[in-house]
Amino acid sequence: MTASREKNIADLRLTRRSFIKGCAVAAAALGLSESMVPRLLHFQECTGCTESLLRASHPDIGKLILELISLDYHETVMAAAGYQAEENLRETMKKYQGKYLCVVEGAIPTKDGGVYCKIGGRTAMDILAEVAPGSAAIIAIGSCASFGGLQAAAPNPTGAVGVRELVTGKPIINVPGCPPNPISFLGTVLHYLTFKRLPVTDDQGRPVFAYGRKIHDHCERRAHFDEGRFVEQYGDESHRQGYCLYKVGCKGPATFSNCPAVRFNDVEQWPVSAGHGCIGCTEPGFWDNMTPFEERLPEVKVPLGEGSVGSAVSVGRKVALVTAGAIGLHAASGVVRRLVKGTAKKDEVRED
Amino acid sequence: MRRYEFTKYRAFGPLYRITHWIFAGSCLVLIFTGYYIYNPWFTTMLETGTDDFTVANIRFLHFAAGYIFLGAVTVRVYLWFFGNKQERITDALPINKRNLKNFWGAILNYLYIKFHVPRLGHNALAGTTYLVTFLLSMVMIVSGFYLMFPESASWQHWGLAFFGGQQNARMVHFIIMFYFIFFAMVHIYIAIWNDVMFGEGLVSAIISGSKFLHIKRPEVD
Ligand code: SF4
Numbered sequence: 275m276t277a278s279r280e281k282n283i284a285d286l287r288l289t290r291r292s293f294i295k296g297c298a299v300a301a302a303a304l305g306l307s308e309s310m311v312p313r314l315l316h317f318q319e320c321t322g323c324t325e326s327l328l329r330a331s332h333p334d335i336g337k338l339i340l341e342l343i344s345l346d347y348h349e350t351v352m353a354a355a356g357y358q359a360e361e362n363l364r365e366t367m368k369k370y371q372g373k374y375l376c377v378v379e380g381a382i383p384t385k386d387g388g389v390y391c392k393i394g395g396r397t398a399m400d401i402l403a404e405v406a407p408g409s410a411a412i413i414a415i416g417s418c419a420s421f422g423g424l425q426a427a428a429p430n431p432t433g434a435v436g437v438r439e440l441v442t443g444k445p446i447i448n449v450p451g452c453p454p455n456p457i458s459f460l461g462t463v464l465h466y467l468t469f470k471r472l473p474v475t476d477d478q479g480r481p482v483f484a485y486g487r488k489i490h491d492h493c494e495r496r497a498h499f500d501e502g503r504f505v506e507q508y509g510d511e512s513h514r515q516g517y518c519l520y521k522v523g524c525k526g527p528a529t530f531s532n533c534p535a536v537r538f539n540d541v542e543q544w545p546v547s548a549g550h551g552c553i554g555c556t557e558p559g560f561w562d563n564m565t566p567f568e569e570r571l572p573e574v575k576v577p578l579g580e581g582s583v584g585s586a587v588s589v590g591r592k593v594a595l596v597t598a599g600a601i602g603l604h605a606a607s608g609v610v611r612r613l614v615k616g617t618a619k620k621d622e623v624r625e626d
Numbered sequence: 627m628r629r630y631e632f633t634k635y636r637a638f639g640p641l642y643r644i645t646h647w648i649f650a651g652s653c654l655v656l657i658f659t660g661y662y663i664y665n666p667w668f669t670t671m672l673e674t675g676t677d678d679f680t681v682a683n684i685r686f687l688h689f690a691a692g693y694i695f696l697g698a699v700t701v702r703v704y705l706w707f708f709g710n711k712q713e714r715i716t717d718a719l720p721i722n723k724r725n726l727k728n729f730w731g732a733i734l735n736y737l738y739i740k741f742h743v744p745r746l747g748h749n750a751l752a753g754t755t756y757l758v759t760f761l762l763s764m765v766m767i768v769s770g771f772y773l774m775f776p777e778s779a780s781w782q783h784w785g786l787a788f789f790g791g792q793q794n795a796r797m798v799h800f801i802i803m804f805y806f807i808f809f810a811m812v813h814i815y816i817a818i819w820n821d822v823m824f825g826e827g828l829v830s831a832i833i834s835g836s837k838f839l840h841i842k843r844p845e846v847d
């Protein structure tokens with residue numbers, strides 16, 4: 275009896291997965307796919323975002339390409355190569371002028387005329403300048419295309435920038451992350467397919483449905499944070515207990531993303547649940563302002579000494595110590611002066 | 627034994643003195659709780675399963691003290707423009723000849739090089755420091771609100787424009803805390819030093835409002 279009851283319940287239950295699948299199928303049935311002809315441009319990057327996207331499951335990438343959208347040019351997954359591929363790009367650009375979505379992955383180097391990234395003999399800057407104006411909108415997938423990412427980390431040798439620095443006059447959606455959660459990207463695409471407009475974004479062009487909240491505010495370890503139970507060191511008893519990772523440098527309090535809510539690739543895991551703090555990969559310049567990843571605050575350059583680098587707190591402690599020392603010295607010299615010269619004479623004192 | 631003749635003058639009004647002590651109290655709380663938020667150093671070792679919400683409560687104290695500090699700053703700015711002569715900001719900024727002279731005079735004074743008779747209000751060096759402190763307080767207030775309301779569209783807008791992100795704002799907020807520690811140390815020392823050197827009753831002036839000067843000052847009534 276129990277078994278049959280369970281079966282009944284299972285039959286009635288609509289899982290999140292089947293719900294989203296249903297939505298996707300419904301969207302396809304409504305014929306929403308025609309307007310959607312995205313072009314994926316790869317620039318200075320590691321293809322991690324595509325790797326992440328290939329592991330998407332609702333809808334999976336096969337469904338996305340074959341049923342929902344017409345993906346005419348994707349340097350990693352397209353069948354065409356060489357001249358044929360470039361031809362494809364040009365063809366479809368002409369055919370769907372003003373209607374296609376341009377998806378950019380990777381940063382665009384701008385130094386020395388952009389020579390640090392070339393595809394088919396042309397620089398990334400050129401390709402973007404050609405493809406961007408005819409698109410309906412641009413989606414920058416990953417932190418590199420959004421904000422420059424690792425390539426743009428100081429000293430940024432190739433002058434790498436995100437799409438927003440180069441393209442104006444087009445709606446640009448940033449879906450940052452290193453890599454971004456495929457759900458955030460597909461959510462953006464499906465939103466566009468369904469409503470024919472781009473989702474609401476924050477000041478940095480990130481869709482608020484995915485980047486509207488801080489990691490810290492819906493992290494499963496937050497109760498430990500509020501209680502003051504912290505991992506002091508990786509591998510200690512507190513770490514085994516699953517306490518908050520704040521003191522080993524978790525950047526959840528400074529990072530906007532949906533990681534704790536949607537997790538990754540259907541394995542119901544995300545970095546903090548695996549025991550490492552968030553490194554803030556969805557924030558602009560995170561290689562510069564979130565490092566060292568296992569410290570609370572970034573290290574600041576101290577202008578004292580040769581290129582010495584100290585943490586903010588050691589700078590602060592030094593300031594306090596030097597102040598205390600200076601006060602001591604000042605007071606002592608006053609005492610010595612009085613011993614030598616006696617109290618200030620009236621004619622020594624000047625009026626203001 | 628040298629004898630001075632002191633005359634008691636009224637220097638600071640009650641509102642000015644009250645805001646001073648609110649600054650003192652709220653800064654103490656803000657520095658302590660703020661440092662604790664940076665590095666919560668005393669709880670992990672306690673038993674699990676407690677219900678005291680240490681970090682949450684300390685954050686609450688920090689926010690509450692922040693609002694009180696903001697209130698005191700507002701009153702102080704009002705007094706800078708509408709307070710009595712000593713309370714006005716223009717009385718102690720090196721923006722005229724008298725105060726420029728006083729500015730260098732104060733430096734020579736503190737270096738034990740040439741002593742300088744205390745005036746009824748602040749000297750120009752102090753006034754300049756207070757202005758700097760006020761500007762840094764504004765940075766603290768803006769970065770504080772940005773950190774406290776990260777999801778509010780308008781704070782996000784200004785926070786991004788000023789600091790370029792949450793983590794940078796946190797960094798700025800943290801480093802300026804050390805200015806306030808520095809300021810508190812020097813401020814207390816200088817006040818005591820002046821009292822010892824010139825017997826003007828500077829320390830008690832911020833409680834009673836009166837200073838003692840050992841010369842006749844025609845401009846004071
Ligand atoms: S683990 Fe990180 S995100 Fe989670 S509560 Fe702690 S500091 Fe916040």
Ligand code: SF4
Nearest residue numbers: 531533552553554555
């Ligand atoms: S938890 Fe943080 S570092 Fe990890 S993917 Fe999410 S935003 Fe990036």
